[in-house]
Amino acid sequence: MSATPAECAPSLESQSFAFESLVAVSEQTTNVWSQLQRLLFLQDYNTRVVLFGAAMLGGAAGVVGVFTLLRKRALMGDAISHATLPGITISFLAASIWGFDEKSLPLLLVGATVTGLLGVSTILLLRGLTKLKEDTSLSIVLSVFFGAGIALLGIIQQMPKGHAAGLESFILGKTASMVVSDAQLIAAASITCLAGCSLLFKELKLLCFDENFAGSRGYPIVKLDLILMASVVVISIVGLQAVGLIMVVALLVTPAASSRFWTDDLTKMTLISAGIGMFSGVIGAAVSALYPRLPSGAMIVLFCATCFMISMTLGVKRGLLVRSLRRLKINRSIGRQHFLRTMYEVMEQKQQLGLEQSITINDLLPARSWSKNRLATIVSRSAREEWITRIHQEVRFTKKGRFEAERLTREHRLWELFLIHHADIAPTRVDREADHIEHVLEPEIVAELELLLIEDQRELPQSPHGFDHWKQTDDSKNGNQKPNGNQKPSAEPPVSRARTGK
Amino acid sequence: MTLDLNWNWMLDGWITAVAVVCAIACALLGNFLVLRRMSMLGDAITHAVLPGLAVAFLISDSRASLPMFIGAAIVGVLTAFFTEWIRRAGKVDEGASMGVVFTTLFAIGLVMIVQTIDQVDLDANCVLYGSIELTPLDTIDVAGWQIPRAFCTLFLVMLINLTFVIVFYKELKVTSFDPSLAGSIGFSPAIIHYALMVLVAITAVASFESVGSVLVVAMMVVPAATAYLLTHRLHIMICFSILAAIISAVAGHVSAIAIPASFGFRSTSTAGMMAVISGLLLFLAAMFAPRQGIAVKLWNQLALSWHILGDDIVALLYRVDEKQANQRTEKAWIREVLLCSPLSFTVVMTWLRIRGEIVIKTNELVLTDQGQHRAQNLVRSHRLWEQYLLDQVGIDPSRVHPQAEQMEHYTDKKMRQQLHQVTEKPSIDPHGSPIPEERSTK
Numbered sequence: 001m002s003a004t005p006a007e008c009a010p011s012l013e014s015q016s017f018a019f020e021s022l023v024a025v026s027e028q029t030t031n032v033w034s035q036l037q038r039l040l041f042l043q044d045y046n047t048r049v050v051l052f053g054a055a056m057l058g059g060a061a062g063v064v065g066v067f068t069l070l071r072k073r074a075l076m077g078d079a080i081s082h083a084t085l086p087g088i089t090i091s092f093l094a095a096s097i098w099g100f101d102e103k104s105l106p107l108l109l110v111g112a113t114v115t116g117l118l119g120v121s122t123i124l125l126l127r128g129l130t131k132l133k134e135d136t137s138l139s140i141v142l143s144v145f146f147g148a149g150i151a152l153l154g155i156i157q158q159m160p161k162g163h164a165a166g167l168e169s170f171i172l173g174k175t176a177s178m179v180v181s182d183a184q185l186i187a188a189a190s191i192t193c194l195a196g197c198s199l200l201f202k203e204l205k206l207l208c209f210d211e212n213f214a215g216s217r218g219y220p221i222v223k224l225d226l227i228l229m230a231s232v233v234v235i236s237i238v239g240l241q242a243v244g245l246i247m248v249v250a251l252l253v254t255p256a257a258s259s260r261f262w263t264d265d266l267t268k269m270t271l272i273s274a275g276i277g278m279f280s281g282v283i284g285a286a287v288s289a290l291y292p293r294l295p296s297g298a299m300i301v302l303f304c305a306t307c308f309m310i311s312m313t314l315g316v317k318r319g320l321l322v323r324s325l326r327r328l329k330i331n332r333s334i335g336r337q338h339f340l341r342t343m344y345e346v347m348e349q350k351q352q353l354g355l356e357q358s359i360t361i362n363d364l365l366p367a368r369s370w371s372k373n374r375l376a377t378i379v380s381r382s383a384r385e386e387w388i389t390r391i392h393q394e395v396r397f398t399k400k401g402r403f404e405a406e407r408l409t410r411e412h413r414l415w416e417l418f419l420i421h422h423a424d425i426a427p428t429r430v431d432r433e434a435d436h437i438e439h440v441l442e443p444e445i446v447a448e449l450e451l452l453l454i455e456d457q458r459e460l461p462q463s464p465h466g467f468d469h470w471k472q473t474d475d476s477k478n479g480n481q482k483p484n485g486n487q488k489p490s491a492e493p494p495v496s497r498a499r500t501g502k
Numbered sequence: 503m504t505l506d507l508n509w510n511w512m513l514d515g516w517i518t519a520v521a522v523v524c525a526i527a528c529a530l531l532g533n534f535l536v537l538r539r540m541s542m543l544g545d546a547i548t549h550a551v552l553p554g555l556a557v558a559f560l561i562s563d564s565r566a567s568l569p570m571f572i573g574a575a576i577v578g579v580l581t582a583f584f585t586e587w588i589r590r591a592g593k594v595d596e597g598a599s600m601g602v603v604f605t606t607l608f609a610i611g612l613v614m615i616v617q618t619i620d621q622v623d624l625d626a627n628c629v630l631y632g633s634i635e636l637t638p639l640d641t642i643d644v645a646g647w648q649i650p651r652a653f654c655t656l657f658l659v660m661l662i663n664l665t666f667v668i669v670f671y672k673e674l675k676v677t678s679f680d681p682s683l684a685g686s687i688g689f690s691p692a693i694i695h696y697a698l699m700v701l702v703a704i705t706a707v708a709s710f711e712s713v714g715s716v717l718v719v720a721m722m723v724v725p726a727a728t729a730y731l732l733t734h735r736l737h738i739m740i741c742f743s744i745l746a747a748i749i750s751a752v753a754g755h756v757s758a759i760a761i762p763a764s765f766g767f768r769s770t771s772t773a774g775m776m777a778v779i780s781g782l783l784l785f786l787a788a789m790f791a792p793r794q795g796i797a798v799k800l801w802n803q804l805a806l807s808w809h810i811l812g813d814d815i816v817a818l819l820y821r822v823d824e825k826q827a828n829q830r831t832e833k834a835w836i837r838e839v840l841l842c843s844p845l846s847f848t849v850v851m852t853w854l855r856i857r858g859e860i861v862i863k864t865n866e867l868v869l870t871d872q873g874q875h876r877a878q879n880l881v882r883s884h885r886l887w888e889q890y891l892l893d894q895v896g897i898d899p900s901r902v903h904p905q906a907e908q909m910e911h912y913t914d915k916k917m918r919q920q921l922h923q924v925t926e927k928p929s930i931d932p933h934g935s936p937i938p939e940e941r942s943t944k
Contacts, residue, residue, distance in 0.1 A: 136539075140727055142719060144778060246609070
């Protein structure tokens with residue numbers, strides 16, 4: 001039979017089973033409080049080392065992650081950490097063939113770095129030279145390199161002395177059993193990356209936001225890109241060894257994505273992201289040290305995810321809450337503007353028809369497609385904000401409301417006229433188009449429209465189309481013959497106070 | 503050379519069959535993942551299903567495959583759903599939202615498994631890596647035949663995917679290439695999107711149960727990407743991707759047995775080798791695709807540069823001849839004038855001599871009659887262009903030469919005639935050199 005037993009394939013991602021040493025420690029100390037005390041005051045040497053390592057890694061990954069996120073390469077870390085596997089196995093094989101110590105960490109790290117960089121270059125080449133897109137290149141490198149690594153592992157497993165056990169523990173990651181030399185390695189790698197990122201901050205910023213501009217200013221884009229990717233490789237490799245494959249992906253992606261909700265400023269974003277990374281690293285490691293059976297890598301990821309959820313809801317720049325409040329505000333203002341204009345137009349119609357001037361809610365209801373409840377809400381809100389006064393069913397403009405309604409009607413009609421004269425849109429169709437645009441017309445544009453469209457600039461132009469809704473329902477109610485909407489209004493057109501006020 | 507494959511049809515035959523159906527099932531959907539730029543989804547889903555498996559295990563308290571399958575499929579769909587939600591609601595880049603979702607789900611699953619490790623014997627190895635080599639051992643009885651369970655499942659999934667792709671071909675095509683058009687003509691892009699996601703999740707779960715997550719990612723993306731490089735047409739792309747998937751599966755298993763055997767080892771992981779072979783196919787496609795291939799493009803460039811160098815050599819000889827300059831047209835001199843590398847010069851010289859356009863007489867290069875033809879028409883194009891640029895474009899006479907030098911290589915007889923007409927049939931160019939007559943036959 002030519003099959004490889006399943007157990008041959010090591011599980012890269014079950015790294016967190018390696019937390020057992022810590023479980024043993026924690027079970028000795030039954031009192032959680034005393035242990036919390038030990039943790040808080042960092043009495044335990046091992047805990048100190050673990051927390052330090054996790055914090056350094058989280059911070060550095062947070063910083064590097066910001067740049068990869070802005071380059072839209074968030075999953076680069078995923079591809080790279082998978083691409084290191086063949087390097088590790090090849091250096092293991094090479095070492096055992098030439099008689100070196102096959103479990104020596106530097107050797108394996110060198111191998112991992114080499115194939116990691118090879119993976120990055122393959123991604124960049126695939127993207128640059130073929131028509132394949134970024135995501136496809138990433139998953140090609142991820143799966144093919146990892147597949148090669150798995151195939152090589154299948155061979156290592158059969159080597160007479162080469163028990164892959166040591167290799168596995170290297171690949172698996174071991175936050176909880178991190179020793180001083182690991183923490184030192186993490187610290188060295190993190191400080192290198194942090195130093196690189198802060199020295200090249202301006203250059204990387206340009207690279208992230210406007211690659212072509214950076215190129216035109218003479219910055220070496222390809223080299224900068226490679227430096228950035230190399231730091232991702234370094235972080236992935238030390239992280240891979242410390243917290244495991246999936247965890248390092250999370251550390252590279254999640255803090256950066258969270259910080260984006262809080263700010264638009266790259267410096268602040270970098271600091272926030274580093275903070276979230278460090279915080280999650282420390283808290284995750286601490287919680288997993290306190291309680292048995294909480295794998296530290298997974299806990300770090302879960303704290304990152306919690307930070308992400310909080311940021312996504314509460315973030316002051318792009319958070320869901322802020323954005324929905326903003327949208328609510330805009331919707332209300334649009335609703336109010338529609339209401340005021342409709343009321344004004346109804347009033348104008350009544351004037352033209354020589355009817356009594358008072359307007360009731362029932363007059364307004366057929367003028368737009370709104371429900372009774374919605375109209376009632378808008379009316380009461382407008383009354384509260386003192387745009388109108390309301391006496392039972394009758395509504396009246398306040399001074400401020402009339403002023404605003406005139407301004408809105410004027411802008412609406414200006415835009416309608418513009419559409420008819422300059423965009424060749426039929427008069428029957430301009431009303432809806434103008435409905436959308438009237439809320440965002442800037443004063444400069446209004447002034448320009450006035451110059452372009454009307455001679456007497458104090459005049460409120462009359463509506464270029466009839467008020468169908470109003471007219472029809474009115475017809476059916478009263479059976480009166482109504483004049484055409486295009487007919488000259490008898491009433492004197494109100495002056496534009498917006499303009500005279502200037 | 504004899505390779506002792508140690509091929510056992512009952513085992514290796516079934517392994518290959520499972521690999522083939524799995525690869526086809528994945529590749530079918532992979533085409534659309536590649537086109538929709540969601541290639542990483544396979545990777546995300548295969549990692550994210552861990553909590554689904556854990557919950558299914560805790561609820562059903564067994565390792566029966568149906569509850570596990572359902573649990574994993576639900577979480578797989580949730581992964582796609584959350585990714586889309588975070589991307590839309592939070593305006594986060596697709597890759598980042600995917601990264602957040604699948605790492606979080608994976609961590610949750612890991613915590614669940616570790617928390618219940620005493621009661622559960624859930625082998626993370628099998629979940630994440632599968633073992634295609636063991637599939638022939640787990641058989642079920644179908645109409646009197648002992649057929650591996652994995653084969654049945656994957657065959658079913660393959661049929662479902664095939665039906666989906668065939669029935670909704672038009673919808674998939676429109677929504678993949680132009681979602682807004684699809685929306686405007688009444689197909690809902692969202693429904694197709696989620697249907698595709700559900701199928702991706704089901705396929706991923708069904709596949710990695712038996713063949714491991716590496717293979718799922720590799721088979722979803724790599725054959726489809728290979729096909730994408732080879733053609734511009736969707737139905738041809740799908741056919742090519744299936745072909746690439748079959749080749750990867752068969753060659754993958756054969757090489758998993760054969761390659762380690764030649765170094766004295768037993769077989770290695772079939773899934774790994776399948777990924778490697780599909781990568782090789784992709785490399786070949788990237789290099790040698792008919793129009794887009796890197797090597798093909800390089801070769802075309804090289805051929806063009808040689809063609810132009812050939813033009814330059816004959817034109818130079820013609821001009822020396824025309825001016826009756828007392829210049830020995832030796833190879834070294836020509837190389838110096840045209841600033842070309844020794845290699846390309848040798849290649850082009852050989853080619854010109856094979857075509858009989860140049861002969862070497864007493865160490866000097868001399869145009870044959872045929873070479874004279876080519877050179878005369880070239881010089882004619884050059885000088886007509888110079889005249890044209892001066893007359894019609896109004897470029898200063900001192901600056902027309904470089905432009906004409908470029909155009910002359912792409913100018914054919916018809917264009918020369920037009921130039922001749924437009925420039926009012928000149929007999930000399932702006933520099934006062936005579937414009938030679940057209941020579942019609944070669």
